[in-house]
Amino acid sequence: MSEKNTLSRSLHDVGLAAWFGGTLANAVALNRAAGQSGQQSDAGAVANAGWDRWTPVNAAAIGAHLVGSVGHLIGNKERLTTQRGVGAMALVKTGLTVAALAVTGYSRVLGGRISAHQAVPMSDATTPSDSTPPEVASAQKQLAVLQWAVPALTGALVVVSSFAGEQQRPASVLQGLTKRVAGQ
Numbered sequence: 183m184s185e186k187n188t189l190s191r192s193l194h195d196v197g198l199a200a201w202f203g204g205t206l207a208n209a210v211a212l213n214r215a216a217g218q219s220g221q222q223s224d225a226g227a228v229a230n231a232g233w234d235r236w237t238p239v240n241a242a243a244i245g246a247h248l249v250g251s252v253g254h255l256i257g258n259k260e261r262l263t264t265q266r267g268v269g270a271m272a273l274v275k276t277g278l279t280v281a282a283l284a285v286t287g288y289s290r291v292l293g294g295r296i297s298a299h300q301a302v303p304m305s306d307a308t309t310p311s312d313s314t315p316p317e318v319a320s321a322q323k324q325l326a327v328l329q330w331a332v333p334a335l336t337g338a339l340v341v342v343s344s345f346a347g348e349q350q351r352p353a354s355v356l357q358g359l360t361k362r363v364a365g366q
Contacts, residue, residue, distance in 0.1 A: 190253020197247030202336035209329035217306025229307030230297040266361040282335035289328045295321040
């Protein structure tokens with residue numbers, strides 16, 4: 183365990199930080215600020231312009247996180263099989279990552295449905311107005327929930343990653359190995 187995985191850890195952590203922080207900032211600020219555009223028919227265009235600028239950065243962040251995650255798995259393959267609890271933690275991280283990817287992707291699909299309707303009246307990016315067409319309002323209502331799901335899932339990944347770091351403390355490694363050998 184003397185090998186260092188600085189590059190994979192950095193890609194994992196910086197990618198996850200950008201994915202979490204960017205989606206949280208857009209949910210808190212951009213989606214609501216779009217409603218301040220002056221005309222209800224401009225709110226969607228303002229939100230789409232912001233999300234379109236964020237998407238390539240978000241894709242790079244997610245890619246960096248995934249590459250770093252694979253590096254983590256490769257760098258810790260012995261611990262995955264020998265230290266009790268590490269395999270389970272890796273499965274939890276993988277599940278959260280898959281869920282965050284699915285929600286991120288579906289959110290993008292919903293955003294595309296909204297942006298396909300130019301100059302549609304809406305209160306803000308995730309809140310329909312009384313005159314918003316039903317198909318757009320439906321996508322907005324789903325996005326109103328999903329905009330918080332991505333930061334919640336990626337935030338949970340931050341927490342599980344912190345736990346994973348704690349598992350690498352020498353006392354935790356010794357305890358995990360001892361429990362594995364003892365069959366506990």
